[in-house]
Amino acid sequence: MEVTRGFFGRNLKNSLLEISKKFFGVQSAKYIRLAEVGKLETPKSQGKYATGQLILHRVFGYRGVILFPWLARVYDRDISNKKEGIEEGNFNGVGKEVKGRTHTFYQVLIDQRDCPYIRAQTEAVTFLGNHESSRSLYAIPGLDYVAHEDILPYTTNEKAALQHELFDKFLSYHPDNDPPFIAQETLRAWQKKNHPWLELSDVHKETTENIRVTVIPFFMGCRESQTTSVYWWRYCIRLENLGDMSVQLRERHWRIFSLSGTLETVRGRGVVGQEPVLSKTLPAFQYSSHVSLQAPSGHMWGTFRMEREDGYAFDCRIPPFSLESKADEPPTPNAES
Template sequence: YRGIVLFPWHARIYDRDVIPPMSDSKPEPPGSHGSKEVKGKTHTYYQVLIDTRDCPHISQRSQTEAVTFLANHDDSRALYAIPGLDYVSHEDILPYNSTEQVPIQHELFERFLMFNPDKTTPAPPFSARDTLKAWQEKNHPWLELSDVHRETTENIRVTVIPFYMGMRDAQNSHVYWWRYCIRLENMGSEVVQLRERHWRIFSLSGTLETVRGRGVVGREPVLSKEQPAFQYSSHVSLQAPSGHMWGTFRIERTDGSHFDVRIPPFSLESNKDDKAPPAGYTF
């Protein structure tokens, strides 16, 4: 899709496909669900606005990509979303320069950026408005991308990016919320289909929850050479400030046989200086 970069994030990628040297590796304790120690590497991601004209053509997304926030205490909705806001890895961007004064269509484009041509530099002719800087500063804790987890099983790569959303009071207890973005990529040539999900969700309070179900977000996506990737977002809440999740996806081959793809374990951490989540995206 066409898009425009708002600002970068420097994330730590924990790639479980990168084997550490023998001197660094440690034996796994029993029942550790494959929790080998993985060292993170810094990698650049970007916060981008999606051109709304391209949204209908992004077929391998579960929905138009959006960033969700916790709503106000007095709001009847638990969540609200800013559609057309995405996180993109550096290697997934193809740069181009547009000569148009409004190069993409998005309701926030003209609120965030202004046309400011400078013939002395080849840089794009746009500069950030004060509203973008204020919005970025205000929403930083809820937008921040810090950890990316990745693992490949039989040519199916699963990438997970968790985001802390904040805490809410509910029936005399604290409820902590996270959203997580999952991307599945078929790195091979065989056509496969995602059939089931199996999650394990551990809370610091000591509870271990198992979640099983058909597909993901109401879809059973096919991953082929023509459409090799599928991406979706979901949410999880715990009655504890931290925990972790892991699991598997059941994948079906064209001959009807199945195999399980590992979802890399990832931590659910809350911000220590927990503030109230943003009250809408007002300016």
């Protein structure tokens, strides 16, 4: 079976083979047909990438295009000054919550040809409809939030550089522009209308035994009845193995605190029905899940039970993060418009 994979390098043959081994494994790489899709550019060490910039994801390897940037507050517990005891901003008594540092992330449209081959859920915006009689969950497919350092920019002469149902609706081709894809009014209107659900505000990071966990929470909306209000959040989690030994995620253990005063404990096997292996060739895995509270805010934290290839098991900390609601709901978005 041949699979066309849109990766490239300056030394096309050798670079593509090495990248294929990384993302598909040594044996699978023998059956992959490689196709040149463009020319690599030097990543930006300063400044931001513009709307319409074509990118490769440094970790997951997919092709994408930048829709717009976000400024996020990044709370990295690896660089905090560890102190004993419970301190302000510390939800589980382990370490000290660091001050959020502003960092640039990008909302990226993913090439649909690459979606089946990446170890990440390729849906990154979910929210509730604004009609009280509706309990629909809206999902916009093929979106991701990408940190500035994970961007590998490239250029191409192809007018149809990306395959996604929203690509031609959001961006138009102008060969004299740099980058040559510029935002249409549809994209600007869509961004403005759906701002509360698209907005990325906080990012939380922590590393345990060379396993890096990154959490990004999003507010999804509120469901109200005559007797109660239920608030919903989505949280995106990325696990990355920074070491040399393979590690498998076996169990999850969550603690969920609500402003109403309740504390819930959740245990279970794996995540989203999987027990992913993080290896040298496939070091990362990303997934999303949802949580609801009968209060407008709360906190979550927990651990993943990990098992290393040599049999050593340990608990990998999930950094504490806040669940905050937003006041206003916009009209129900339409991903097709």
